Amino acid sequence: MRIAVVGLGVIGAAAARSLALAGAEVTVFERTAPAAGTTGTTFAWINSHQKNPLPYHELNVAGIAEHEALQGPGGQWFFRGGNLEWAHPSGQAHLAAALAELRRRDYPAEWITPAQARRLVPDLRVPDEVSDIAWYPLEGHVLPAALLGRLWGEARDHGAVLRCPEEVVAVTDEGGRARLTSASGESECHDVAVLAAGRWSEGLAGESGFALPMADPQAAGSATVGLLGYTAPLATRLGRVLTTPELNVRPEGGGRLVVQGLDLDADADPAAPPPPDGAHARELVARLRVLLAGAEGARLESLRVGQRAMPADGRTAAGFNDGGSVYAIATHSGITLGPLLGRLAAEEIVRGRESPLLTEFRPGRFAGVDKGAFAPLAPARFAGQQ
The missing domain is CATH 3.50.50.60 (FAD/NAD(P)-binding domain)
Structure with a gap:
């Protein structure tokens, strides 16, 4: 053919x-x-996290398994380091319901303590008010x-x-x-x-x-657009995905991180990408410094407007x-x-x-x-x- x-x-x-x-x-x-x-x-977060309805969840679970099978030993692009997530008190019920649904579907998900989370990510700074952290060991990230x-x-x-x-x-x-x-x-x-x-x-x-x-x-502030910051190399220890109320973070290789603040996506506009040293960049960097030790000198090398195919x-x-x-x-x-x-x-x-x-x-x-x-x-x- x-x-x-x-x-x-x-x-x-x-x-x-x-x-x-x-x-x-x-x-x-x-x-x-x-x-x-x-x-x-x-x-580039590999997951079947809040993927509904059920057939879509099952498709994504099969997608994770396909990455595992394709990578095999010695792969260099898929890293199944898991994902850590927590919520503000106002969002805790939503997070608990989502985790319970995943467990009913036999998707690996459990509650861990901040101390356990810091053993997984030694430089993680967990807010004092957070006592329960969701841990998804099946998930990971890809270097696209x-x-x-x-x-x-x-x-x-x-x-x-x-x-x-x-x-x-x-x-x-x-x-x-x-x-x-x-x-x-x-x-x-x-x-x-x-x-x-x-x-x-x-x-x-x-x-x-x-x-x-x-x-x-192209619709500014819509579901199809979002801001992604790419940091310069940092001397911080992170080998997993973090999805937190203020910031999502994943490793990008070579000490670089990709950062995302979902609330800031309301300002994302493909027609007007923000500069890597502007107000949005400074806010992302400030949140990263709060979240991870070793990020004190963080700066963005680029700030991109992602456009999703939906x-x-x-x-x-x-x-x-x-x-x-x-x-x-x-x-x-x-x-x-x-x-x-x-x-x-x-x-x-x-x-x-x-x-x-x-x-x-x-x-x-x-x-x-x-x-x-x-x-x-x-x-x-x-x-x-x-």
Whole structure:
């Protein structure tokens, strides 16, 4: 089979890898550069934390297992260090309910004390009023560029080729094959086209004859945007994810950390990214100094506005159009789900094996539905929501 993949973020690279391993002839089209979309601006927290409804939770649990299986011994991009979370008194009931729900689903989650938390993160500073901390040992984080390198490297090893920069502006179903048209006006046919275009998915899917409404990735302060700070190297000890009321933090390698204050996301605007030494940066750094010993000299090397790829109903979409020549993948949880969705897509495309994990997530659910019928997605404003 000749298969085109549109987009070289984690989703596109995972699909290209699995398709090439399955024996397909794979060509990837990338409009600017690898990881130029959401993959380059993501908190990259691997979890199935408050992922509802149940089929979405189960999909994310399978996504975590896929990372474990793919990494194997000696991996350099997935770190299952677990996640520590606590809440203000006003949010404690919400956190307790979320943890109880996870335990009913047999998801590893438990309460630990501040002393136990400090044994896990020696430089952690727990507020005096916090007595109970949620511990999720199954969770972890990814270094997105390293993950992309692993996936795309193995795709290349098995014959996949990259055409970059080359922008695909239309994908149409033509007699059961997919015709791709580029910005230069050139066009060519492939047996199947995989749309892994992230926040650009809606337009391309529409050209191929099926609806894939996406939440607006440009809407300032919405659920699709958020601020991510990247620190200079710090002499602090952190090998796990922290999700706290004031700050979410994960390691980025080389002593660098990624920091996120969900309440500050209300000011995130892709049209006006804040400077790395402005008011938002100073606030993130101040919160980090309170949270971790060894962060006294912290500064941000960059402050980015992340733009999430989110189908309009907030749920993953993965599957064929009616003609069977265009397969779309769009999801908010792209880092957690990327390797799994790539493998399942390849099995469905090359082997014709439909996955029961994807039954609830077919793009066909959008057929005939007016995009205006979807209420705006609620922005993440407290720990565990994003």
